[in-house]
Every structure is written in structure tokens, then in C-alpha cells.
Amino acid sequence: QQQVKQSPQSLIVQKGGISIINCAYENTAFDYFPWYQQFPGKGPALLIAIRPDVSEKKEGRFTISFNKSAKQFSLHIMDSQPGDSATYFCAASRGGGKLIFGQGTELSVKP
Amino acid sequence: DVKVTQSSRYLVKRTGEKVFLECVQDMDHENMFWYRQDPGLGLRLIYFSYDVKMKEKGDIPEGYSVSREKKERFSLILESASTNQTSMYLCASTPWGSNYGYTFGSGTRLTVV
Numbered sequence: 546q547q548q549v550k551q552s553p554q555s556l557i558v559q560k561g562g563i564s565i566i567n568c569a570y571e572n573t574a575f576d577y578f579p580w581y582q583q584f585p586g587k588g589p590a591l592l593i594a595i596r597p598d599v600s601e602k603k604e605g606r607f608t609i610s611f612n613k614s615a616k617q618f619s620l621h622i623m624d625s626q627p628g629d630s631a632t633y634f635c636a637a638s639r640g641g642g643k644l645i646f647g648q649g650t651e652l653s654v655k656p
Numbered sequence: 657d658v659k660v661t662q663s664s665r666y667l668v669k670r671t672g673e674k675v676f677l678e679c680v681q682d683m684d685h686e687n688m689f690w691y692r693q694d695p696g697l698g699l700r701l702i703y704f705s706y707d708v709k710m711k712e713k714g715d716i717p718e719g720y721s722v723s724r725e726k727k728e729r730f731s732l733i734l735e736s737a738s739t740n741q742t743s744m745y746l747c748a749s750t751p752w753g754s755n756y757g758y759t760f761g762s763g764t765r766l767t768v769v
Contacts, residue, residue, distance in 0.1 A: 551698070554696060577756060579756070579757075581758075587762055588660070588748070588760025588761050588763055589699070589758075590760065591758065634698060634699060643689070643701065643704060646699040646700075648696055648697060648698040649693075649695075649696075649698045649699075
């Protein structure tokens with residue numbers, strides 16, 4: 546019940562396309578859902594986050610969509626650029642507790 | 657710029673050696689974490705600490721121990737390194753009462769031969 550399942554494991558998108566990464570969770574007590582971005586040789590960094598009281602949050606080209614009834618949330622990257630090539634992790638936590646991370650998605654954006 | 661610094665970028669150790677991975681943060685954060693990152697498995701929590709001399713087991717503590725003698729420093733110890741501990745190790749920190757924005761170090765790539 547503590548797991549967060551992420552898919553796909555890898556993703557190749559053409560420049561200008563939309564990248565979509567999906568996550569699913571079981572624990573309905575989770576109340577915070579962040580996405581982290583990791584470039585090669587670096588640690589993950591917080592990209593964007595959402596709470597379950599909203600269905601969508603947008604920051605620039607990055608959007609989180611949240612479906613509470615389905616217990617799923619996803620990251621959409623619009624107009625994907627080669628500079629977006631990185632590993633992306635979804636995560637979840639409850640009440641400010643420690644984060645549970647997904648398995649990661651390696652995104653490659655081709656020029 | 658706030659930082660989490662991991663002392664080594666790459667380490668190669670022999671099976672059976674005792675290995676120390678060091679992490680230092682300059683943000684006066686109370687919470688510190690050690691994760692290992694493996695392809696297809698994501699980030700798995702090894703140990704965490706909410707205060708000096710405090711430690712709690714994460715999801716995969718077997719074969720590891722930790723030490724937190726000072727607030728800014730959190731050490732991960734492999735008592736007797738084994739080849740299945742070859743991995744990327746990441747340290748992170750957050751302020752007390754808030755696990756909403758982890759600051760990660762750049763990681764230590766450990767190879768056990």
C-alpha cells in the first residue's frame with residue numbers, strides 16, 4: 546500500500562512533442578504528490594508538486610494532472626525540448642512524512 | 657546557494673571492506689535521508705534521521721548503518737561491503753516538519769568488487 550508505481554520506464558519523444566509520464570498509488574491517505582527531475586551526474590531536484598484538492602497544476606511547460614478517484618497522477622511536458630532529457634521521478638507522502646518514490650522514467654527528447 | 661555535499665563522487669571498494677559515505681548540508685536542516693538509486697527500482701530509502709543522534713530504518717536497511725553526531729553531517733556505513741551494494745547513493749535533507757522539498761546531493765557511485 547505504500548508503493549507508487551510509475552510508467553513507462555523509458556520514453557523517447559521528438560522535439561516539440563508532448564511527454565507523458567504516469568504514476569499510480571494505493572494509499573488514499575497520501576496528500577502530497579511531487580515530481581523530481583534528475584540530470585546525469587546530479588541529484589534529483591523538485592520540479593512541480595500538487596495536492597489532492599486540485600485536479601491540475603501548471604508551471605510553464607510542465608503540468609501535473611491528478612485523478613483522485615482513479616488514484617493516478619501524471620506529468621505532461623508540452624513542447625518537449627532536448628534540454629528536458631532527464632530522469633523523472635514521481636513521489637507521494639502523507640502528512641508531511643517521508644516521500645515514497647516511483648521507479649523513475651528516463652526521458653530522451655530527440656532533436 | 658544551499659547545498660548538500662557528498663564527499664565522494666566515485667568509490668571503488670573490495671568485498672568485505674567497511675565503507676563510509678559522508679553527507680554534509682549547510683542549510684541547518686533537521687531531517688536527513690540516505691537513498692540508493694538503481695535502474696528500474698527508483699529511489700529506495702535506507703535510513704533517515706530527524707535529529708542529532710536519532711535514526712530510523714527505511715525500507716532497505718539490511719547491511720547498512722548510519723551515524724549522526726552533528727546536525728549537518730549524516731554518514732552511511734556499509735559494515736561489510738558486498739557486490740549487491742554496488743549502486744548510486746543519494747543523500748537528502750529537509751527542514752523539520754516539512755518533507756515537501758528534498759534537497760539532494762549529487763550522489764556517490766559505489767562499486768564493490
